[in-house]
Amino acid sequence: MPILINKDLCVKGCTLCDQFCPGDIIYRLDAEKIPEIRYEDECWYCGSCEQYCPTGAVKIVFPPEMLQSQVPAVSLFGKTEEGTSASSMGKTKGQTGVPKA
Amino acid sequence: MAGCLAALGARESGVKVAVLDKGGLLERTGSIAAGVDQILAVADDGEEWDTPDYLLQQIPNLTDGIVDLKSVETFVRGLPGMLRKLEKLGVPFRDPATGKYFRHRTFGLPGAYHIDFDGSKFKPKIARAVVDSAAQVFLRTMAVNLITHQGQAVGASAFQIRTGAFLFLRARAVILATGDTNRLSRNSSGIPFDSWHCPYNTGDAQAMAARRGALLANMEFTENTITPKGISSQGTNALTGLGAHYINAKGERFMFKYDPAGERARRDLLTSAIISETLAGNAPIYCDCRHLPADILSRLEETLGVDRPSLPRWFKEKGIDLTEPFEVTVSEFSSRRGGVYFRGSGILVDANTGTNIAGLYAAGDCCTVSGGISGAAVMGYEAGREAARFARQNGVEKPALDRELEMEKARLFAPCAASGRVSPRAYEDRVREVVTDYIGYRRTEGNLRKAVEELRRLQAEDDDLRATDAHELMRVHEAKNIREVAEMIATAALERRESRGSYAHFRADFPNRDDDNWRKMIVLKKGDGGYEVSYRATGAKSPASENHADTD
Numbered sequence: 001m002p003i004l005i006n007k008d009l010c011v012k013g014c015t016l017c018d019q020f021c022p023g024d025i026i027y028r029l030d031a032e033k034i035p036e037i038r039y040e041d042e043c044w045y046c047g048s049c050e051q052y053c054p055t056g057a058v059k060i061v062f063p064p065e066m067l068q069s070q071v072p073a074v075s076l077f078g079k080t081e082e083g084t085s086a087s088s089m090g091k092t093k094g095q096t097g098v099p100k101a
Numbered sequence: 102m103a104g105c106l107a108a109l110g111a112r113e114s115g116v117k118v119a120v121l122d123k124g125g126l127l128e129r130t131g132s133i134a135a136g137v138d139q140i141l142a143v144a145d146d147g148e149e150w151d152t153p154d155y156l157l158q159q160i161p162n163l164t165d166g167i168v169d170l171k172s173v174e175t176f177v178r179g180l181p182g183m184l185r186k187l188e189k190l191g192v193p194f195r196d197p198a199t200g201k202y203f204r205h206r207t208f209g210l211p212g213a214y215h216i217d218f219d220g221s222k223f224k225p226k227i228a229r230a231v232v233d234s235a236a237q238v239f240l241r242t243m244a245v246n247l248i249t250h251q252g253q254a255v256g257a258s259a260f261q262i263r264t265g266a267f268l269f270l271r272a273r274a275v276i277l278a279t280g281d282t283n284r285l286s287r288n289s290s291g292i293p294f295d296s297w298h299c300p301y302n303t304g305d306a307q308a309m310a311a312r313r314g315a316l317l318a319n320m321e322f323t324e325n326t327i328t329p330k331g332i333s334s335q336g337t338n339a340l341t342g343l344g345a346h347y348i349n350a351k352g353e354r355f356m357f358k359y360d361p362a363g364e365r366a367r368r369d370l371l372t373s374a375i376i377s378e379t380l381a382g383n384a385p386i387y388c389d390c391r392h393l394p395a396d397i398l399s400r401l402e403e404t405l406g407v408d409r410p411s412l413p414r415w416f417k418e419k420g421i422d423l424t425e426p427f428e429v430t431v432s433e434f435s436s437r438r439g440g441v442y443f444r445g446s447g448i449l450v451d452a453n454t455g456t457n458i459a460g461l462y463a464a465g466d467c468c469t470v471s472g473g474i475s476g477a478a479v480m481g482y483e484a485g486r487e488a489a490r491f492a493r494q495n496g497v498e499k500p501a502l503d504r505e506l507e508m509e510k511a512r513l514f515a516p517c518a519a520s521g522r523v524s525p526r527a528y529e530d531r532v533r534e535v536v537t538d539y540i541g542y543r544r545t546e547g548n549l550r551k552a553v554e555e556l557r558r559l560q561a562e563d564d565d566l567r568a569t570d571a572h573e574l575m576r577v578h579e580a581k582n583i584r585e586v587a588e589m590i591a592t593a594a595l596e597r598r599e600s601r602g603s604y605a606h607f608r609a610d611f612p613n614r615d616d617d618n619w620r621k622m623i624v625l626k627k628g629d630g631g632y633e634v635s636y637r638a639t640g641a642k643s644p645a646s647e648n649h650a651d652t653d
Contacts, residue, residue, distance in 0.1 A: 019126040022134035023294075023301050024241065024262055024572055039572065041526070042294050044301075045332070046135040047411025060411050062332075065290045067419055069331035073379045073430045076287055078541015080609070081548045 002043035002061055003050075007034045009057035017049040017058050102133060102474055103465025103481030104278035105227045110485020111276075112234040116492050118485075119237045119270055121244045121259055123301055123575070127232065128225035132280055132299045132466070133474060137220035138339050138407040140194070141210075141442060141475045144202065145181035150212030153178045159211045160443055161639075163367070165602050166620050167319065168444040168639055171452040172470045172480075176443070179479035187478060191226045194218045207342040208442065209360075209367030215342060217400075221407055223474075242268065243575050244305060245513050247275060247313045247461065250500045254461035257309075258509040265571035267513065269506045271499055273492035274460045276484045277306035277448060278477075281437035281466040282586040284529060284579075285323075286537040288333045288433035293533060297326050297333045297432040304436065306467040307447050308582035311589065311627045316449040316457045318469050318622045318637065320586075321593035322439025322605040323446070323540075325372050325431045327388070332415050333432040335408035337388075341371065343397050345390045348426060349383035369440025372431045373603035376542055379430070387426035398423050434536075436586050438471035439605035445471025446590075449624060449637075454484035459495065462488045469622075516577040521567030525576040528566060531559055532584045540591055543609045549595040556588040557631065592632045593623045 003026065005017075013031035023042050026049060028035040037043075045066070050058045104120060105127070111118045124130025144151050157177050160168060188194055194216050196203045204213040232238060241262045248256040254275040259268040282304030283296045294300040311317055327341070328334055341364055346354050359374040360366035366374075375386050390398060401423060406413045421427040438445045448456055448463040450470060455462055464470075464484040465477035472479075539552035563581055568574035599615035600607045622637040 020129050022124050022130050022299065024123070024125070024575070041292075042300070044294055044296070044299070045411055045415075046409055047406075047414070048129060048135050051135075051410040060414070062411075062415055062418060063290075063292070065292055066295060066331045066415070069289045069291075071287075071289045071291055073289065073330075073384055076289065076431065076433070076537065077376060077380065078543050079538045079548065080543055081545040 001037060002040050002045060002063070003037045004059045004061055005034045005037075006057045006059070009055045010034050011055055011057075014054065016052050016054065020048045020052045022046065022048060102131060102224070102227065103280075103477035103484070104131075104276070105231045106478045106481030107276045107278055107462075107464055107485035107488070108231045108236045109234060110482040111489040112236055112485075114486050114489035116273075116489040117237070118234075119239060119272070120231060121239045121242045121257070121270075123241065123243050123262060125241050127228035127238055127240065130301075131224065132302065133220065133224050134299060135410055136407045137223055137474055138404045139215045139217050139342065140220070141180075141214050141473050142184050142194070142202070142216050143177065143180035143214065144184060148212070151214075153180060156211070156214070163209065164441050164444040165614070166616065166639060167601065167622060169469060169622070169637075170639065172450055172454075173443045175452045175483060176470050176472055176476055176479050179483065180475060183475060183479045183482065186482075187227075190230050192220070192223050205342045206365060207338065209362060209365065209370065210442070217339065217342070217404065219404075219407060239268065243578060244279075245309065245578050246509060247277075247309045248502065248505060248509065249313055249458065250502065253459040255500060255502070258513055260513060260571065260574065262571050262575040265574065267510055269502075269509065271502065274462065274488035276488050277310060277461070277463040277467055278465045278481055278484070279304070279306035279467050281435050282307060282583060283433075283435050284533070284583055285436060285587060285590075286433045286533055286540075289328070289330050289430050290332065293529070295333050296435075297328060297335060298435050298437070302466075303579040304467070304582045304586035305579070306463060307436070307589070308585040310448045310456065310458075310461070310463065311585060311625070313458065314626065315461065316624050316626055317447055317589060318449045318624045319439065319444055319446040319593070320436065320589040320625060321446075321597045321623060322444070322602055323434040323590060324369070324437050324440045324605060325434040326368065327372055327375060327429050328432045329388070329415075329419075330385075330428045330430045331419070332412070334412050334415075337429075339404050340388060340390065340401060343401055344393055345388050346392065347371075347375065347429070348387050348389050349378050350385055351383060353383075354389075355383070367441055369603045369605045372440065375429070375431055376604050385428045386430065388429045389426040390423040391426070393423075436590060437466045439602050441602065441605075442472045442476070443470070445469045447471070450480075453487045454480055455487065460488075460491055514574070515564070516566045516568040516574055521565050523562050523565040523567060525566055525568070525573065525580040528559065528562065529580040529583060532556070532580070532587050535559075536587050536590070540587070540594060542604045542607060544594050544607060545610045546595065549591055552591040553588065553595060553631070556584055556591060559584055560588070589625055589632060592634070593625060596623050596634050
């Protein structure tokens with residue numbers, strides 16, 4: 001869960017976290033219940049809800065994927081096409097076609 | 102930002118304005134929802150470099166020759182006035198301690214054009230001005246399709262993302278300003294919404310414009326940033342701007358191998374250097390601030406959380422501080438501007454923000470003039486005034502659109518029918534796989550053809566997308582828009598058979614820049630069987646004339 005809400009600190013009827021979230025994730029529809037984190041996969045982890053909560057009841061929780069990323073950087077750069085020079089890229093400087101000043 | 106300034110420009114011109122925004126509070130939506138820590142500015146108050154004329158002369162070189170100089174001139178000449186206007190609206194650009202602008206030179210610009218400031222209240226100030234101007238604001242409202250009548254933009258269809266209420270807005274002119282496109286490719290956390298720029302910006306304007314026959318350009322150029330490994334965050338530009346070094350696994354400060362300006366090179370060159378070092382086997386790459394004086398380090402620590410309030414705590418939980426090097430990589434990529442200011446990737450606009458569709462205007466990161474917050478502000482304001490002028494002179498007075506209304510309503514809510522089998526999340530994941538693997542940073546004809554093919558195959562599933570409620574309906578329309586933008590990127594990247602702008606567009610099969618054949622913009626128009634391609638001259642005639650702002 002990306003956003004934790006402390007029910008002891010949360011103020012009844014306050015809707016600031018719902019409003020300040022730039023997405024559509026936090027729902028405060030019932031003043032008696034703590035806000036619902038309805039679409040946890042859509043959190044930007046921006047921290048607006050935590051920053052603007054007037055009582056410090058909201059806390060962003062970073063998942064392990066963000067704190068101990070195991071994703072190899074190279075996997076973000078795309079597949080290389082077989083039989084092309086793409087797989088040998090990065091061995092020489094100035095290969096990006098940008099003229100040097 | 103562009104949308105808010107457009108609303109202000111139009112209201113100041115005396116016309117009625119409706120603003121649609123997917124967010125719940127206008128003060129906290131869009132790219133600078135959480136804040137911003139620097140802005141590109143021309144103060145025009147003394148220094149030779151600090152004038153529009155000086156900056157304009159540098160534009161062709163700064164954009165690798167691919168830029169529409171006429172529209173950029175509107176942007177650059179509007180910068181000093183916009184700085185004053187934003188200050189009047191209450192944005193605190195001056196350092197409270199000195200009363201002066203705290204400026205620094207970065208991103209390869211030919212002067213200290215950036216102002217560092219506390220922009221945590223920037224968007225709230227501007228949004229408040231919009232609300233005070235009596236513009237009608239529709240929140241949690243997603244615009245889906247542009248409505249045209251006899252070739253002219255006359256409104257938009259939209260819905261409320263919590264209640265599902267349908268809106269069919271009639272207008273004498275329409276301004277699109279939905280920002281850039283994110284959630285396009287994978288990143289180092291594997292979490293799609295952990296993105297450098299706002300993940301709720303999903304190319305809605307680009308896609309809706311394309312579907313109605315608007316022209317889009319520069320779509321092959323994509324952009325990313327340097328980011329701490331594990332979090333794709335804004336806020337790290339200030340590190341580079343204030344003097345951080347980048348070192349590889351061998352401890353070498355490598356940026357000078359790639360550009361004489363070292364860490365002060367353009368953003369696309371910085372991220373490209375990190376990609377090249379990684380591919381050369383020199384990863385991990387680290388950001389190194391150990392040499393910086395204590396006052397700069399404390400300033401950096403203070404500003405880290407301005408763009409992204411959660412970033413200081415991420416550093417803390419990760420157990421790193423600025424006194425030791427920390428690992429960085431590149432973020433996912435966005436469709437915005439290819440790493441350079443002034444040349445945007447998106448809806449093709451003229452010098453007055455107009456498009457090829459009468460009554461349709463565009464501003465900010467969704468169009469071909471993109472210059473961060475200041476570009477959005479200047480061109481947004483221009484769009485507001487131009488659209489107001491058009492609305493008064495040429496606007497269509499309430500055409501009969503009853504049939505369109507019913508058809509549009511049916512089209513918009515079609516995913517809510519029970520027969521759909523495809524989840525928008527799975528659909529979006531597949532877009533990211535294709536974009537990461539087959540567009541990527543080492544583009545080749547075979548892979549790009551595969552990308553176009555796969556993305557078009559995915560489009561065949563559009564009618565099977567399923568929405569269970571209004572929020573999910575938003576996810577369906579967002580997923581379709583992200584796919585549409587991805588197809589445009591793949592199509593334009595396949596067309597540009599050269600490399601330009603470093604990894605903003607690198608063709609491994611055409612690794613050199615080819616000014617003789619490709620010093621031109623690639624323009625796309627949506628047709629029945631994919632995108633039709635045409636070309637457009639840039640206004641910059643030849644490399645030899647680049648030192649002169651030739652706007653012929």
